[in-house]
Each structure stands twice: as structure tokens, then as C-alpha cells.
Amino acid sequence: MGAPRSNRGSSDDAxxxxxxxxxxxxxxxxxxxxxxxxTTIAFDSGEACLASPRRxxxxxxxxxxxxxxxxxxxxxQPLTAGGTLLPLVLFSAYGDHAMARRAIDAxxxxxxxxxxxxxxxxxxxxKALAAGARxx
Amino acid sequence: xxxxxxxxxxxxxxxxxxxxxxxxLERQHVAVLELFAAQAAVSLETAxxxxxxxxxxxxxxxxxxxxxxxxxxxxxxEKINHSGSFAWEINAAALRxxxxxxxxxxxxxxxxxxxxxxxxxRIHADDRERVRLHTRDCVAHRRPIRxxxxxxxxxxxxxxxxVAEPMGGDGEAGLYVGTAVDMSERRAAEDSLRAAxxxxxxxxxxxxxxxxxxxxxxxxxQPLMSIASxxxxxxxxxxxxxxxxxxxxxxxxxxxxQSQRAGSIMHGLQARARPSAPDIGNSGxxxxxxxSTG
Numbered sequence: 046m047g048a049p050r051s052n053r054g055s056s057d058d059a060x061x062x063x064x065x066x067x068x069x070x071x072x073x074x075x076x077x078x079x080x081x082x083x084t085t086i087a088f089d090s091g092e093a094c095l096a097s098p099r100r101x102x103x104x105x106x107x108x109x110x111x112x113x114x115x116x117x118x119x120x121x122q123p124l125t126a127g128g129t130l131l132p133l134v135l136f137s138a139y140g141d142h143a144m145a146r147r148a149i150d151a152x153x154x155x156x157x158x159x160x161x162x163x164x165x166x167x168x169x170x171x172k173a174l175a176a177g178a179r180x181x
Numbered sequence: 182x183x184x185x186x187x188x189x190x191x192x193x194x195x196x197x198x199x200x201x202x203x204x205x206l207e208r209q210h211v212a213v214l215e216l217f218a219a220q221a222a223v224s225l226e227t228a229x230x231x232x233x234x235x236x237x238x239x240x241x242x243x244x245x246x247x248x249x250x251x252x253x254x255x256x257x258x259e260k261i262n263h264s265g266s267f268a269w270e271i272n273a274a275a276l277r278x279x280x281x282x283x284x285x286x287x288x289x290x291x292x293x294x295x296x297x298x299x300x301x302x303r304i305h306a307d308d309r310e311r312v313r314l315h316t317r318d319c320v321a322h323r324r325p326i327r328x329x330x331x332x333x334x335x336x337x338x339x340x341x342x343x344v345a346e347p348m349g350g351d352g353e354a355g356l357y358v359g360t361a362v363d364m365s366e367r368r369a370a371e372d373s374l375r376a377a378x379x380x381x382x383x384x385x386x387x388x389x390x391x392x393x394x395x396x397x398x399x400x401x402x403q404p405l406m407s408i409a410s411x412x413x414x415x416x417x418x419x420x421x422x423x424x425x426x427x428x429x430x431x432x433x434x435x436x437x438x439q440s441q442r443a444g445s446i447m448h449g450l451q452a453r454a455r456p457s458a459p460d461i462g463n464s465g466x467x468x469x470x471x472x473s474t475g
Contacts, residue, residue, distance in 0.1 A: 067403045067406075067407075069403065069404065069407045069435070069438075069439060069442070070403050070406050070407050070410075072407070072435070073406065073407035073408075073409075073410035073411045073414070073435060073439075074406075074410050076410060076411055076414040076428075076431070076432060076435070077410040077411070077413050077414040077417075079414070080413070080414035080415075080416075080417035080418050080428065081414075081417055111399065136406075138398050138399045138402030138403075139395070139398060139399070159402035159403070159405065159406040160402060160405040160406040160408065160409040160410075161406065161409065161410075162409075163409055163410055163412075163413030163414075164413065167413075
């Protein structure tokens with residue numbers, strides 16, 4: 046990815062996973078994360094994400110709910126299970142209270158509607174990574 | 182008769198000739214037999230006439246029975262169909278009516294002759310004049326009558342439809358025969374059918390609007406998401422020291438491209454929303470969303 050390193054925050058090497066089946070969206074979210082100093086890895090499907098050999102390195106995940114094959118909620122379960130406790134946010138074009146409730150109940154940090162507030166998204170990430178850093 | 186033409190002679194039996202005697206006796210027998218035969222013929226004729234009479238009576242009874250059965254069937258059919266029949270004698274200004282016609286118009290079913298004005302009086306006040314003028318016009322031109330109208334009952338309104346045609350030759354213009362059918366139930370059924378169809382159309386419109394909204398939301402959210410992300414990124418690249426102008430440039434190019442993508446989606450939706458949109462399934466237009474995608 047060749048992402049430049051940010052001079053703010055202490056999580057420069059954090060690998061952030063982006064899953065969205067829309068290529069321009071993946072590219073844009075990666076650009077945003079890289080501008081904030083993160084390293085990114087993007088997948089166009091939940092299946093590709095789960096098959097990634099770098100899965101253990103993910104520090105954070107951003108998942109679209111409306112994926113082509115495996116649904117975002119279905120991807121959320123294996124990523125948050127197994128003691129890894131991967132912090133993640135789900136986003137969706139639609140979304141109502143019930144969908145947000147479902148995302149939070151399943152362990153997501155936040156449920157965001159597209160187009161997301163990018164400052165809020167980055168705040169969620171830095172907060173989660175800082176908390177993770179405190180735990181380790 | 183032959184016996185009368187040759188009366189028996191007292192002298193004849195005195196003849197010795199046995200053969201002559203036998204011949205005479207034979208002649209007598211023939212005369213008696215001929216008498217019997219004639220009487221038998223009369224009796225046979227009488228019996229034949231009597232049998233014909235009985236047969237004729239039976240036929241008449243059978244016809245009467247069939248006629249009664251036919252009339253009963255007709256009355257039953259009229260009752261089931263809520264359809265009454267009438268024969269309108271124009272000059273007498275009276276209608277010979279079936280029992281069902283009387284029931285429909287709220288007359289005593291036993292009444293068979295009803296004045297035309299009494300019938301007209303039963304028709305809803307708002308329809309009465311129209312019916313009167315139309316029938317008068319039809320009768321004047323010997324045209325068939327076809328007219329729908331309402332009957333004013335006690336609180337309820339019934340919808341009837343009548344047809345009648347002039348009967349007989351040109352000289353008998355004074356008779357119209359026709360029917361009056363109660364359409365109220367059919368009308369009520371049609372009303373509820375129309376209401377159900379309207380509701381179905383409304384639900385379909387709402388569903389279509391929902392599907393269209395979902396398609397718009399989904400399709401436009403993607404370029405907007407891209408634009409928001411690139412804008413956020415570009416600001417951060419600009420704030421770098423030194424500013425990363427190459428990345429800023431890349432972000433702005435992407436923002437412009439995604440704005441165009443959003444525009445194409447909107448135009449595609451507009452084209453689809455036009456009533457005369459041709460075969461939207463295979464139009465292959467630029468970026469128009471497929472409603473079936475999730």
C-alpha cells in the first residue's frame with residue numbers, strides 16, 4: 046500500500062481491514078485511512094477477507110453490511126469471535142435503529158450510515174486502538 | 182241389409198229338397214252375421230272415436246302440465262336472477278307483470294296488472310323524469326328500450342336495469358315486452374372489486390416507491406461515501422508538513438469522478454421514471470442502478 050506514516054497518534058503500524066464490494070468506496074476509504082497514517086488491506090467480499098493469511102494482523106475492521114455474497118453481519122461473527130476481539134464498525138447505505146442495535150449487540154463499536162462522517166470514523170478507530178494499546 | 186231384401190217365407194221350409202233347406206238356412210245365417218258385422222263395425226268406430234278422445238285429453242293434460250312446469254321454472258328463474266318480466270300495453274297504460282317484477286317494485290306479487298304511472302312512481306325521484314322521457318322517446322320511434330335506474334325503497338336504494346322490445350307487427354306498436362333486473366348485488370360486488378383494485382394499485386405504487394427509494398439510496402450512497410472519504414483524506418494530506426500535493430491531487434480527481442458517477446445514476450433513474458421509458462431492462466445505460474441488486 047505504501048501508506049505514508051502519520052505524525053499524530055501512536056498506531057502507525059496498525060493494519061486496518063476494509064471490506065466493501067464497491068471498488069471506488071474501497072479505494073476512497075483506504076485513501077482516508079492512509080491519510081490518517083494507517084496501513085490498510087481491502088477485500089471485495091467477506092469470503093476473501095476470512096481467507097486472508099494476514100487476518101491475525103488486523104487491528105481494526107470496517108465492514109459494509111450489503112456485500113455481494115456473505116452478508117456483513119455474517120462476516121462480523123467470525124471476526125469478533127475466537128477471543129481475538131477485533132474492534133470493528135459496520136456501515137450501510139440503509140440502516141435503522143434495529144440494524145444499529147443488531148450491529149452493536151453482535152459486538153461492533155459503531156454502526157455508521159453511508160456517507161459516513163469521516164472524522165467520527167477516524168475517532169472510533171483511534172479510540173479503539175488506544176484502548177487496545179492500553180490493554181496490551 | 183240382405184236379410185231385409187229376402188224376408189223368410191212360411192212356405193219355403195215345406196220344400197222336401199234338403200239341399201234347398203240348407204241353402205235357405207245358410208242364407209239366414211249370412212243375414213244374421215252381416216247384421217252382427219255391421220253392428221260390430223259401428224261399435225269399433227265408436228271405440229276408436231272414444232280412444233282418440235281419451236288420447237286427445239291426455240295430450241291436452243300433458244301440454245297443460247308442461248306449460249305449468251315451464252311457467253313455474255320461469256318464475257323460479259326470475260326469482261333466482263332477481264329479474265322480473267312484463268308486457269307493457271301502451272294504450273292501456275298498464276303492465277302485465279310477473280310475480281318477481283311485483284316483488285322488485287314492491288307490489289303485491291298476486292297483482293298481475295299494474296298501472297304504468299304506479300310503476301313510474303316507484304322509481305327514484307332523481308331518475309323518474311329521465312326514465313319517463315327515454316321510454317316515451319323509444320316508444321314513439323318503436324325502438325328497443327335499454328335503461329338503468331334506481332328504485333327508491335325504504336332507506337335502501339336498489340339499482341335496476343331494464344330492456345324491452347316492441348312486439349308484433351307494425352300495427353301492434355302498443356305492446357312492449359321486457360325485463361327488469363336487480364343489479365344491486367352485482368353493483369356492490371363491482372364496487373368492492375374496484376375498491377380492491379384501487380387498494381392494490383396503491384400498495385403497488387407504495388412498494389414501487391419503496392423499491393425505487395432503496396435503489397436510489399443504495400446506488401447514490403456509494404459515490405457519496407467515496408467523495409466524503411476522499412475529501413477527508415485530501416484535507417489530511419494538505420495538512421501534512423510538507424503538504425502531500427500529489428495525494429491531494431489524486432483525491433480531488435477521484436472526487437470529480439465520483440460526482441460524475443452520482444450524476445449518471447441520477448440521470449439513469451430519471452430516464453427510468455419517465456412513463457414512456459423503453460425496455461429499461463436492457464437499456465445498458467451508464468450507471469443506472471438495477472433495482473434487483475441488494
